[in-house]
Amino acid sequence: MAHIDLGLDETQHPGITGLMTYRPETAVPLNALAEALLRAPHPTLTAGERELIAAYVSGLNDCTFCCSSHSAFAAAQLDGGMPLVRQVRVDPDAADIPAKLRGLLRIAAAVQESGRKVTPELVDAARAAGATDLEVHDTVLIAAAFCMFNRYVDGLGTRLPEDPGAYDETALRIVASGYVGSA
Template sequence: MSDRPISRFDVPDLHDLPDDIRELILGIQEKSGFVPNVFLAFARRPAEFRAFFAFHDALMDSNDGLSKAERELIVVATSATNRCLYCVVAHGAILRIRAKNPQLADQVAVNPAKADLTERERHIVDYALKVAGDSANVTDDDLDAMRAAGFTDDEIWDIGAIAALFALSNRYANFTGMRPNDEFYAMAR
């Protein structure tokens, strides 16, 4: 474990947090064996913590449409574009687990155009990257192309919403200097 700070801002002590946030963090710790730094960094602002993770969970924990691995694929691709070390490393670990593929996250983070993606994954990544990098120029033609490729409107929405949420998350992680947990680097390798 690193002794470097996890954020440029003060991180509250777990015992000083509101009960609901402390219980959620302890549940995550029990499940994963450690506390991801994002939870501690966001905990300094309880109202923002609750709002962010409610939105996160609504998009990322859904069992409708996109698979959990596809959702993580979007996060890794867009977070790499946004140069967010925390999200690339943390969600790269989750992608390796959910996709059962130790190479995919690294390939997508470094160069999605050369990643070993299925045709469906290629459509997901290309659309997500357009939303992440040039959302003002997303057109009806883009949506029609996704529909023609077999995506439902809810799936297209989810791809865009995940890209948008992680644009927010990436910026939080970058301005706070949030450091990825050491544990993420070795997961599912």
């Protein structure tokens, strides 16, 4: 049970979905932010890669709901599926991903710890691996936003889905309709 009365059946609205239902006036901009960061057309980062960054940061923050959700969303959009997502979450340095993505994940991990942990050396290393300024920017913004989303979900003590398969079902909806279309 959430720390506050959401006025709804939390088994039907686990995690952030219950919070979005409770405060639709904040749900609209939060969903729009998620849509812009994770689903909107991007010149170089795929939706799966952006979801992977969100899942990775959420795992570092120990946010079970967001990590599980965005892992499923990433897996549904990446050729390596859930095995690749698990590899990245355990050890991005050993995962079978491009060096550019590895560099961006290092930046995301630094943001998760503190924005001030992002150093010129981390940015230069990502650039040397092929990252653009836009990709560095968007990685920092995704990581920062997911620190906020993770704290929102966990700070209010939201409930997890009773069926772990719910994450896969939601992934199908997100991939098909996005965050704004599925709200």
